[in-house]
Amino acid sequence: MNMSSLSIVDIFCGGGGFSCGFKRGGFKILVAIDNDPACAKTYKSNFPEATVVVEDIRNINGNDIIHLAKQKPLIVIGSPPCEPFTGANPNRMKDPIDRLYKDHMGQLTIEYIRIVGELKPKIFIMENVPAIIEGDLKEALIGEFKSIGYPNIYFNFLKAEDFGTPSHRLRVFISNIPLRPTALKERITVKEALRDLPPPQFSNIPNHEFVPLSDKKARKIAKIKHGKAMYFYQGYSRRLPNYIRLNPDDIAPTVLGSSRFIHPFEDRLLTVREQARLMGYSDHHIFYGGRDQQFNQVGESVPPPLSFAIAEFIKNIIVY
Structure with a gap:
């Protein structure tokens, strides 16, 4: 596979942290989606080559994205809102399963999975807080991804500080391939x-x-x-x-x-x-x-040094 086919769609793109590392790694950002106009302005100014859609993901389907991108993307990345799952939210629902299926924002994770199912990318990566797999949530997510044609799901726990980010950040990257980016020896103070x-x-x-x-x-x-x-x-x-x-x-x-x-x-x-x-x-x-x-x-973003490490790992297994 050549470099020109390394294409990305970023759902819940925010200000573009997740995309930053992939762009630096030579990937082409085709389409980015977020419902926040300020995020979209930030994203477009930093990724002028991308088509940036300001819309609720519930109103978008895979065919819309393919039409805008003029091709099917190789990879879908994205960070659905973590508020329904994080322990920092004092009002999160008590039952973990309710956070995914009953919380209005938690349901956006299901929308991300729907889009992945409609686009059928070679690789998808969904980032969130570790609490997204509390209780029965892990099995529920595995079942949701299996229902759209991805039987093997990996829960990759990565610390941003291991990859050149000057702050602590442990997040889970849920994907259909194992992610093993190369950690750096030194940490940045x-x-x-x-x-x-x-x-x-x-x-x-x-x-x-x-x-x-x-x-x-x-x-x-x-x-x-x-x-x-x-x-x-x-x-x-x-x-x-x-x-x-x-x-x-x-x-x-x-x-x-x-x-x-x-x-x-x-x-x-x-x-x-x-x-x-x-x-x-x-x-x-x-x-x-x-x-x-x-x-x-x-x-609320994925730190660019971490996304770059992930992008480099993926590029090596795809291109070489």
């Missing part, structure tokens, strides 16, 4: 990730603007030590930290859409660009929408 960024007031780097703070918050931030949090919020079963002052000599904690981090050396919050650095984004990747939308796009 917060200090290394941020070191060549000028202070926001002396910078014209996109998405690198101060995050406004009230005087009260600014006074609180000044007292927070490395690795400590200013706030805690209640998740499904435990309290979770936010406004953590980053330890410069370690990787960052998991970056979420709701995450705000305190700079390791300055008494301020990280900018969107600094947070994107913690996810391994290049400074050329521009985020659009309001500031909170930009933070969401960063925190």
Whole structure:
């Protein structure tokens, strides 16, 4: 198989983190779909070659995608919303199966599977939080994929920090092939990730603007030590930290859409660009929408270094 046939469709594309690594690896992005206009603007600006569709996936079928792409894709990737499954959601449904079949957003995972069944790609990869296989969910997902013609399903648990991302992130990549990307020996620390960024007031780097703070918050931030949090919020079963002052000599904690981090050396919050650095984004990747939308796009994405490692693994088994 030659390189020109390495084609991708990205469902629930967000700001494009999952696609980033595949594009860097030489894959061609044909079509990307998301129902959020800010995500679509971000995606289109960074992947001008792709057809970007702003639409609810429920209103799209495989023939629509093939018509837009002018071909069947080799690979379908995508990250259905994790909110129905994650323990960070205090309102998730008690029964794991209900999270997939009764939760309105959880049903979008079934829509992803439907699209895969209609497109019949050689490879599909669906990313989500590990909690998507809690209880009976794993067997339910295996059954759903089997019903569309994929009898062998693999649950690949990958840590982003093992592949050059300066933050911790354990996610499951559900696919019809085993994924064994090559891990790096060294980890990138917060200090290394941020070191060549000028202070926001002396910078014209996109998405690198101060995050406004009230005087009260600014006074609180000044007292927070490395690795400590200013706030805690209640998740499904435990309290979770936010406004953590980053330890410069370690990787960052998991970056979420709701995450705000305190700079390791300055008494301020990280900018969107600094947070994107913690996810391994290049400074050329521009985020659009309001500031909170930009933070969401960063925190809800697959880190580009991890997606690149996956892309390289797939390319090697397909091309060679």
